[in-house]
Amino acid sequence: MIPKSGNRFFGSDHEQNQMTGVKILSPKGAITPTGTWSLGARAGDFIFVAGMRGIEPSSNTMLEGDEARIWQAFTNMKTIANSAGASLADCVRLVVYVTDMARLRPLVNKVQEELWAGGPYPPRTILQVSALNQNDIFEVEGTFHAPKKAGTQG
């Protein structure tokens, strides 16, 4: 709202947000948002990734199978975090939303064991909600920490 002079990090597409240094992430290989949202944002040393589901990026459609969807959702999150210099080990916060705690929590644990290679794991909150978009069964939201390298910008 208040123009911040100087300090222009990005190209001309996103002038207002450039001024304050919020960088919207839209990496290659990630899914395509179908609504009024972006995949992720970096601000300072933190990276905020939108809730990810089991959408296969090349077709932008939901996978079949609980475990495949959960794996894909985490992988989609990872793709976005990676694009901003963060690995899964840089995750500081996960919120996992499922539509069936009893059936899906064990699968979430199994997939995380594989992806985090035995740990350590990030702090996690897991919740059973009434519904997700497209009647999906799993969604994960992650926050990451990856200090900007000295001498680089954005």
Next chain:
Amino acid sequence: MIPKSGNRFFGSDHEQNQMTGVKILSPKGAITPTGTWSLGARAGDFIFVAGMRGIEPSSNTMLEGDEARIWQAFTNMKTIANSAGASLADCVRLVVYVTDMARLRPLVNKVQEELWAGGPYPPRTILQVSALNQNDIFEVEGTFHAPKKAGTQG
């Protein structure tokens, strides 16, 4: 970040809070909390806003109408963010809670298009939950990034 000496904003009850620089936000024109919560907080370069609903600030009561409520909720969030120097373009994370995904998600998209003026949009997670306070139908929680200006405090 940097210890802030002096600079005591509050009474003696919250000494540690002052020391670390968490600043509670309670701007004019915002709604009035009716419980054990505050509207927002700034810490470092980040601003955390409490879940906002379609409460009209002058009467502190819920508006009628889905779209009106959604618009008001985002506007309430914006008022609080603005008070700490952040605009909607400085939003790094949104979580949207609805009680009916099919009916309300299109309205959320519509209102965001207007408020963000075509984008870019922040990362968003949208969830259908069982219920909100006062049987409301929409709530939004946002996090913002707005570096403190050099030479200012708090």
Next chain:
Amino acid sequence: MIPKSGNRFFGSDHEQNQMTGVKILSPKGAITPTGTWSLGARAGDFIFVAGMRGIEPSSNTMLEGDEARIWQAFTNMKTIANSAGASLADCVRLVVYVTDMARLRPLVNKVQEELWAGGPYPPRTILQVSALNQNDIFEVEGTFHAPKKAGTQG
């Protein structure tokens, strides 16, 4: 977790994690995670605590009684935050999940009044979800801000 030295990017499993300074928290006196998650993490000046429920640390089992569980959940969160140098007054964001808004929200307010000693309170979002792990009735997720002291690491 592991001391931070040198300046390596991608080494053995959690090298980057050490590098970027995400510190996983596992303080004495806290509950024991039973899955692929950690209790909390510090990154920069922020502390992210996993969703806490009314688990009694010495037995790692759920307490009986709504109010006792809510009090214990907040206390578990506090233990973890304290271990990283944050008090309840340093909390910048709370999300409270209940399975019955009408019955539990007043109890949450009551417990917070006691724990925060009359306020000010952090920004809070309260939601009624379908279910929590172990069919629990209350869970709270908190984020805290506590600048690292000069001359210390991690």
